[in-house]
Amino acid sequence: MRFRIGLQAQFFAMVGFAILAASALMVLFWMRQQEVQTTVEGLSRQATDQVLDANLRRRADGTAEQLAKALVNPLYYFDLDAVGDLAKSTLRQPGVRYVLVYDADGNILHDGTADIPTYGRRMDDALAFEAIGARELHAQTTRDILDVSAPILIGGSRLGGVRVGFDRTEGRDFQQAAMTQLRQQIRDLGHRQLLAILLLSAALLALGGVVLALIQRTLVHPIGELADSARAIEAGHFDTGMPVSRRKDELGDLVRAFGRMSYSVARHDREIRRMAYTDALTGLANRLAFREMLDARLMQLNGAGRELALLFADADDFKRINDTLGHDAGDEVLLQFAHRISDTVAEMGGADARVARFGGDEFVILVEDGDVRAGATQLAERLVQVLSEPLVVQGRQVFLGTSVGVTLYPEDADGATALLKNGDIAMYQAKVAGKNCYRFYSRAMNEAVERRVHLENELRGAWDRGELRLVYQPVYRLADQRLVGAEALLRWRHHEQGVIAPSVFIDVAEQSGLIDTIGPQVMRAACGDAVLWEQARAADAEPLFVSVNVSPRQLRSGDLARMVEASLRDAGLSPDQLHIELTETAVISDEAHASQLLTRLRSLGVKVWLDDFGTGFSGLSHLRRVPVDGVKIDRSFVADVLRDPDDLALTTAIIAMAHSLGITVVAEGVEKEGQYALLRERRCDLAQGYWLGHPLEMEEFLALVAEEVVA
Known part of the structure; x- marks a missing residue:
């Protein structure tokens, strides 16, 4: 009863407020009309100015x-007539x-x-300073x-500049006419708004009396019953009794639908909890x-x-399954993987062991029986x-393996979040150790991860701080020992740690995705330096x-060709003076x-x-299917070529086969x-190494180039 009276009171209040608001609007309208007109006019004037x-x-x-x-050539030749x-x-x-000019x-x-x-005369007006110093198109305004x-x-040199001053006062007559028309339209709109408010107030007053007479009988009581049922469902009592109505209108349909919904919610709640x-x-x-x-345990x-x-x-190299066989095959592999884990845990984990899939190809097992370690x-x-x-998938045998990380409670941590983090770190260390093995968590692992994260953060700004730089290893033609080019090599001199080995920070850049930023910077810098040569x-x-190494991640991104083309265009380097080096394993993987x-x-x-050729177990047959211009014999073969007949035979075979296919052969690591x-x-066509430079x-390197010119 209180609820019914409250709803009526609220409706009375709403109708009264609407009438008062309408009356107030009529009074305020005339007071606000001039202010609105001024504001709109100002905004319109500002918009037309813009x-x-x-x-x-x-x-x-x-x-x-x-x-x-147009002034480049006249100014370059100081042709004042043309200027x-x-x-x-x-x-x-x-x-x-x-x-x-x-x-x-x-x-x-x-x-x-x-x-x-x-x-x-030197320009000394108020706008001259910024105009003289501008290195690109620059605009300044006065009233x-x-x-x-x-x-x-011309090229990278600045011959001078040109300033053009334009009159901003044009168009003011057009603006004034538009503003006059706008003011008249605002007045007309104000009159129509006032009439609409008067009509709305009258209609609202009449409608309020009619609706108020119907509201109690048709809505208040049924809604009250539905509200009581809704509060019961909200409290989790999904099986509570629902109101029954024999009405044939929409409210009756709503009551009956609400009853069916309550039953369906109770049924789906059980299903949702299972799915969740x-x-x-x-x-x-x-x-x-x-x-x-885990929290409860x-x-x-x-x-x-x-x-x-x-x-x-965590399954090793699972992405390869999705990429090569498709996601349906990947799902089948995960199912077999899960069954093997479940069977193994049921066999060895004890009665209280639990298995869960955390997502993707990662599974977590809890063990607590007996000697836990x-x-x-x-x-x-x-x-x-x-x-x-x-595993047998789609009639094919698939070899994966797994990396397992183990963490103990309370030895490693006493909270669920820390335990999950430690287990993930231990699993990652198992992958770093060569995969298909297991590792127990240790605090040293955590420190290693923190060092890697710190190194990654430092690497993010290394190029902008000038810590990353390129050095160039000369490449010579063996026939006449003439300099023909150089390989661009990235070096990092950290402001605190000193020189950091490329094998360390390149791996961090590759795994963190920073290579997607550093790679194009290296390409642009190498092309620019080659132009200076x-x-x-x-x-x-x-x-x-100049030869530039490209990482496997860059090769997979699909933007490599556009990035190379842009670097050549920006530097003004001829394409035939750029050599792209890709590792053999990156190419044969896809x-x-x-x-x-x-x-x-x-x-x-x-x-x-093709860099590091001979280490990817691809065979010379790949040279017929992959369009390359040259191969670089890996330094591991060159190092033993004087004392190991097998390395000599393999090196000789690579040279002969590559030449038969019209491919240039480069030997790296020549130190004797x-x-x-x-x-x-x-x-062999070309060579590089410490014995050569x-x-x-x-x-x-510029000095070396100058010596070659003199020679």
Whole structure:
């Protein structure tokens, strides 16, 4: 009864408030009309100003940029007549107040007039400072002037610049007419709004009386019953009794639908709870269920002097299954994986052991019976053994293996979050150790992970801080021992730790994804340096190439060709002077994709070399299917070529086979004169190594290039 009276009171209040509000609006409307008109007019004026300025800015930018390009040759040859013709032509354009062409020091060379009264004077107006220093298109405004300046560049050198001043006062007449029309439209709109308010107030008053008479009989009581039932469901009483109605209208349908919904909610609640705690693919407990169970077990074990172990099992190279056989095959592999884990845990884990799938190819096992450390060790060994056995998927045998990380409670941590983190760290260390093995968590592992994270954070800003730099190892032609190019090598001198080995930070960059940022920076820098080499050589000298290593992650990204093309274009380097080096293992891991990408690179004119050839177990047959211009014999073969007949035979075979396919052969790691002589005898094309030259800083390499020119 109280609820029914409250609803009526609320409705009375709403109707009264609506009537009062309508009356107040009629009074306030006239008071606010002038203020609204002024505000709208101001905003409209501001908007038209912005539109006019934007149009003028686009025109000014285009005029200044076009004029700057047209002035390059006249200014380079100091042809003042040509400069004057261009300036006069621009000055005659509508709305142009002035044109100033100036040299790199800001001295005026031409102002578009016949006698050039300002010639030789340094620009000293309020806008001159920013215009002189601008290295790109630059705009400045005063109340009546839009000043746009553009540098005049040739190559990387700045010859000077041009300033064009445009009149901002044009268009004011158009704006004034538009504002007059807008004011009249606002007045008309105000009259219509007032009439609408009056009509609405009258209609609201009449409607309120009619609806109030019906509201109690048709809505209040049924809604009250539904509200009581809804509160019961909200409290979790899904089986509570529902109101019954024989009404044939929508409210009756609502009451009956509410009853059916209550039954359905009770049924689905049970199903949802089951789904929320179960992995859909394997039927195992999921992360949420395992975490709740783990929290409960830790509360029971707190202070009881008992232990438990968590084992994190992660399939090795599972992504390869999805990439090669498809996701359906991947799901089948995960099912077989889960069954083997469940069977092994049921056999060895004890009655209280639990298995959960945390997502992807990661499974977690809880063990707490008997000697926990010994039991976890035996279970981990058995899991590694069982999961390394081949799986049969779609009629094919698949070999995966697993990496297992083990953490103990309370030895390693006394909380669920820390235990889960430690288990993940131990599993990662098992993968680092070579995969298909297990590792127990130790605090040293945590420190190693923290060091790696710290190294990754430091690497993020290393290029901008100038800590990363390129050095160049010379590459010589064996036939005449002439310098033909250099390999770009990345080095990192940390501001605190000193020199960090490339084998360390390149791996961090690859796994963290930073190589996607560092790789293009290296490519652009190497192309720019190669252009400087050519400027230091005689015009008729043989061009030098620069070879740049590309990581497997860059090869998989699909943007490599566009990045290379942009780097060549920005640096102005001829494509045939850039060699891209890819490791053999990166290419053969996805030969179809790599072949397509390498074909696109070669279509640009870039040469492609296969690095570390002979270490990927690919065989020479791959040279017929992968479009490459050269192979680099791995240094491990060159190192023993003088004393190991097998390495000599393999090296000779690589050279002969590559030459038969028209492929250049490069030997790396040449550190002895005998190696050089033997490779030359076997007709190897190019070589690099410490005997020929150490990696050099840019200045040192330029000096070497100069010596070659003199020689």
